[in-house]
Amino acid sequence: MVFELLERGSDRGYIGEQISQLEHALQATLFAVQSKADDETVIASLLHDIGQFCSASELNQMLVDAFDINNDNAADSQDSKPSNKKSVSVGVMGHEKLGSDYLSKLGFSKKVCDLVESHVVAKRYLTAVDPNYYAGLSNASKQSLKFQGGPFSEEEVSIFESDPLFKQKVQLRKWDDASKVVGLQTPGLEAYRKMAVNHLSSQNGNMV
Numbered sequence: 001m002v003f004e005l006l007e008r009g010s011d012r013g014y015i016g017e018q019i020s021q022l023e024h025a026l027q028a029t030l031f032a033v034q035s036k037a038d039d040e041t042v043i044a045s046l047l048h049d050i051g052q053f054c055s056a057s058e059l060n061q062m063l064v065d066a067f068d069i070n071n072d073n074a075a076d077s078q079d080s081k082p083s084n085k086k087s088v089s090v091g092v093m094g095h096e097k098l099g100s101d102y103l104s105k106l107g108f109s110k111k112v113c114d115l116v117e118s119h120v121v122a123k124r125y126l127t128a129v130d131p132n133y134y135a136g137l138s139n140a141s142k143q144s145l146k147f148q149g150g151p152f153s154e155e156e157v158s159i160f161e162s163d164p165l166f167k168q169k170v171q172l173r174k175w176d177d178a179s180k181v182v183g184l185q186t187p188g189l190e191a192y193r194k195m196a197v198n199h200l201s202s203q204n205g206n207m208v
């Protein structure tokens with residue numbers, strides 16, 4: 001299922017760049033493999049933008065399942081009538097959180113989900129600690145940073161640096177940023193299916 005979503009990204013442009021979303025994901029994955037990252041980090045690199053691949057209906061279904069709301073009530077959530085059901089707005093949630101929740105539901109490990117969820121905060125970290133980093137961001141990425149909360153404060157920097165996955169989170173972000181090379185040859189999606197199947201089997205998940 002998750003691989004079908006990725007395949008769909010082959011005809012979708014990666015925001016502000018001349019490559020597809022699938023090419024972007026495969027480039028980030030190749031960089032992880034070349035850096036001899038562990039399987040969970042490679043899988044997180046492949047799936048880091050999965051929250052941007054899901055259709056609105058799939059996201060809605062995921063949220064319905066996750067939060068036990070029914071479709072009718074979700075559709076009526078703009079209605080002013082009070083409801084005792086929990087309402088969830090897809091619009092207020094970033095794609096990194098949507099992707100992480102989605103992968104968690106499919107059975108991917110906490111490490112994979114954490115890495116996927118963190119690729120936006122890692123950008124906020126890097127813009128706070130590296131003056132050259134912001135300058136190197138694409139225009140699209142500079143624009144999205146504003147909506148993602150801007151650079152971290154000093155306190156946020158120190159909290160982030162104490163995270164056990166800190167180095168991998170920053171590294172994944174750097175692979176993400178580098179994955180905009182037009183025409184770069186990479187292994188295809190199928191090269192990673194076995195790794196994902198083995199990972200899910202080890203986690204008792206079953207939907208690749």
Ligand SMILES: [Fe+2]
Binds near residue numbers: 024048049176
């Ligand atoms: Fe990305």
